Structure formats: structure tokens, C-alpha cells
Amino acid sequence: MKVLHIGKFCPPAKGGMETFAQDLVRHLNKNGVEAHLFCFDKHTYKNENLMYFAFKTDGVFFSAPFSLALVRYFLKVQNNYDIIHIHTPNPLAEVLSFFTNKPVVIQWQSDIIKQKLFYRFYKPFQQRALQKASKIICALQDYLDTSEQLKEFKDKTAIIPLGVDTKRLEDTSFDYKYNSIKDKLKGKKIILSIGRLVYYKGFEYLIESAKYLPDDFLILIIGDGYLFDKLNNMIKSRNLEQRIILLGEVENINPFLKNCDIFCLPSIGRAESFGIVLVEALYYKKPLITTNVYGSGLTYINKDNQTGLVVPPKDPKAIADAIIKILSDKDMYDRFSKASFERFQEFDITNTVNLIVNLYKSI
Numbered sequence: 304m305k306v307l308h309i310g311k312f313c314p315p316a317k318g319g320m321e322t323f324a325q326d327l328v329r330h331l332n333k334n335g336v337e338a339h340l341f342c343f344d345k346h347t348y349k350n351e352n353l354m355y356f357a358f359k360t361d362g363v364f365f366s367a368p369f370s371l372a373l374v375r376y377f378l379k380v381q382n383n384y385d386i387i388h389i390h391t392p393n394p395l396a397e398v399l400s401f402f403t404n405k406p407v408v409i410q411w412q413s414d415i416i417k418q419k420l421f422y423r424f425y426k427p428f429q430q431r432a433l434q435k436a437s438k439i440i441c442a443l444q445d446y447l448d449t450s451e452q453l454k455e456f457k458d459k460t461a462i463i464p465l466g467v468d469t470k471r472l473e474d475t476s477f478d479y480k481y482n483s484i485k486d487k488l489k490g491k492k493i494i495l496s497i498g499r500l501v502y503y504k505g506f507e508y509l510i511e512s513a514k515y516l517p518d519d520f521l522i523l524i525i526g527d528g529y530l531f532d533k534l535n536n537m538i539k540s541r542n543l544e545q546r547i548i549l550l551g552e553v554e555n556i557n558p559f560l561k562n563c564d565i566f567c568l569p570s571i572g573r574a575e576s577f578g579i580v581l582v583e584a585l586y587y588k589k590p591l592i593t594t595n596v597y598g599s600g601l602t603y604i605n606k607d608n609q610t611g612l613v614v615p616p617k618d619p620k621a622i623a624d625a626i627i628k629i630l631s632d633k634d635m636y637d638r639f640s641k642a643s644f645e646r647f648q649e650f651d652i653t654n655t656v657n658l659i660v661n662l663y664k665s666i
Contacts, residue, residue, distance in 0.1 A: 466655030500528030
């Protein structure tokens with residue numbers, strides 16, 4: 304069986320959608336499926352080891368990349384595959400599904416939420432792609448139940464949680480930025496957060512929470528995005544430079560995950576459809592602090608008072624209180640830590656791959 308995946312940005316792009324697509328394709332090839340990944344990059348090339356084809360991005364419109372080279376090559380080779388598997392939201396991939404007679408699987412990562420004006424124009428194309436698809440994969444029942452964009456297609460939607468490759472997480476050997484700040488971490492209790500610096504991640508509320516924390520607590524935020532300067536100025540204006548380090552992008556998040564005390568994701572909206580970085584933190588036995596965003600994956604992954612604590616969104620004091628509560632109670636910390644690793648087992652990529660291979664076979 305040959306399956307063509309169309310994702311978004313190519314390695315080493317950081318993001319849940321990109322990370323999952325790369326892990327999935329790699330493991331499908333280990334389990335009897337010849338899978339290739341088409342993705343977007345600065346120029347066109349082929350990576351034999353990771354089994355992906357990169358295509359030059361001609362532009363990004365409303366967060367949606369476009370590549371004429373990808374379009375041309377897709378039309379040339381799509382008949383060589385048995386199934387086309389597209390990772391959405393990804394408007395170009397959805398439109399390309401109109402031009403194939405092969406069965407199409409849609410990996411529904413998230414609704415289109417912020418780009419409301421664009422969505423008004425694009426909705427007929429998206430709904431046509433969903434109608435054409437043989438199967439739709441959604442990671443969570445709660446997300447499916449609260450998605451207006453999927454409500455007409457529940458009968459052909461399969462619930463398969465996203466998975467994480469443990470082998471990728473085993474490499475904790477080196478990161479330049481971690482080595483450059485590790486002396487600052489000594490004697491500190493480390494609260495880590497990772498994600499794109501965009502509106503729905505809620506990082507401003509995590510920054511505000513620092514003023515309620517003791518002096519020996521240190522917040523590390525990893526990620527880049529259009530809010531970097533705004534968040535950095537916020538830290539400086541509140542004189543929080545000694546309590547928060549805004550790191551930008553890093554080469555390897557694993558040393559940070561391994562050596563933090565708590566992982567916090569303070570998201571404020573359903574655009575946080577799953578939160579794969581939470582699963583990565585579970586692997587390292589870290590207690591989680593997340594927000595109660597209805598319909599998102601946050602409360603599915605982080606079980607309140609089992610793997611960590613769930614707090615209201617946009618509430619800096621609640622975030623700080625949860626951090627202090629976990630780190631001041633060793634029994635609670637140890638209980639959450641043990642439960643986190645046990646919870647991770649559900650999200651091992653091998654489980655996800657088995658379910659997706661069975662779905663392919665059913666098609």
C-alpha cells in the first residue's frame with residue numbers, strides 16, 4: 304500500500320501538526336505502508352532519510368502556504384498512490400483532493416477559527432473536500448462534538464488520538480540555548496511552557512502569574528511568533544526579567560522537558576485543538592497545568608487532579624496558585640508524576656499507527 308501525505312511545513316519546523324505528520328509517516332513506513340510526505344519549505348528538494356518531499360513556498364495567505372511546484376508534482380504523481388492523506392487546516396491540500404480519483408483521508412487537526420473573513424470565502428471548498436473524503440480522522444470526541452465545521456460529517460469520522468514517537472523524545476543530549484542558561488536554573492523550580500507565540504496560547508496570563516510566585520520559581524517560555532516583542536516588552540515593563548526567560552525557538556526541546564518541574568499550557572481557545580507538547584511532557588513524567596477550554600484536547604490529555612491541575616482560562620492568579628500547590632506538596636507531585644507517564648501510554652505513536660493502518664485497509 305502506498306499513501307501520500309500532504310502536510311504543512313517541513314522539518315525542522317516546530318508545531319504539533321508538523322511533528323505529528325513527521326512521526327506518523329516515519330512509523331507507517333516501519334509498519335508495511337510506503338508513505339511519503341509533501342510539505343512546504345524555502346526551496347524544493349527531497350529528503351530520502353525522512354521520506355519527505357519539500358516544495359518551494361510561493362506565498363503564505365491567512366496562515367495557508369501555497370506552492371505551484373507542489374501542485375505540479377502532485378498532479379504528476381498522485382496516481383502512483385493508493386490513498387491521499389491530507390493534514391488540515393491546509394487549504395491547498397484540500398483543493399488538490401478535488402483533482403484525484405484516489406480515496407482521500409482528512410486528518411482534522413483543527414477548525415479554521417481566527418481567519419473568519421477568509422473562512423467565509425473558503426467554506427464551500429472546505430465542505431466539498433469533507434464531502435469527498437472517504438474518511439475523516441479527528442483526535443478527540445469532544446472536539447468533534449463541538450465543531451461546527453464537521454457537524455455534517457460525523458458519520459464518517461473516526462476518533463484516533465494523535466501519537467508521539469518515543470524515540471524522538473529520547474535525545475536529551477544537547478541544545479545550545481539550554482547550555483547557555485543552565486547555570487541560571489540552579490536552585491530554581493522550573494515552570495516550562497512551549498508553543499507558538501500567538502493569541503490563543505495565552506502566554507500573557509502565564510507571564511502575569513509570575514508576580515504571584517516566590518523568587519525561586521522561574522518560568523521558561525519556548526517558541527516564536529508575532530507576539531514575541533509584545534510579550535518581551537510585557538516582561539520588562541513588569542520587572543519580571545528575573546522570573547521569566549523568553550527563549551524563542553530552540554534546537555531541541557527535550558533537555559528543557561527533562562529538567563523542568565512543571566509543564567504549563569495556558570491556552571485560551573479551541574484553536575488549541577489537541578496540544579501534542581502536553582503528551583511530550585507526560586513522557587517525561589511532568590505534572591501538567593492546563594486551562595479548561597471547552598472542546599479542546601487540554602482537559603482530555605491532562606486529567607484534573609490525576610496528571611495535574613486544570614484552571615480557568617485567562618486567570619493568572621489561578622495559574623500561580625496551581626504551580627505553588629503542586630510544588631509545595633511532595634506527595635501530590637509524585638502522584639501526578641507517576642500518573643503522567645502512565646497516561647502517556649495511550650499516546651504512543653505505535654497505537655495511533657495501528658489504528659490508521661486498519662482505517663486504510665477498511666478503505
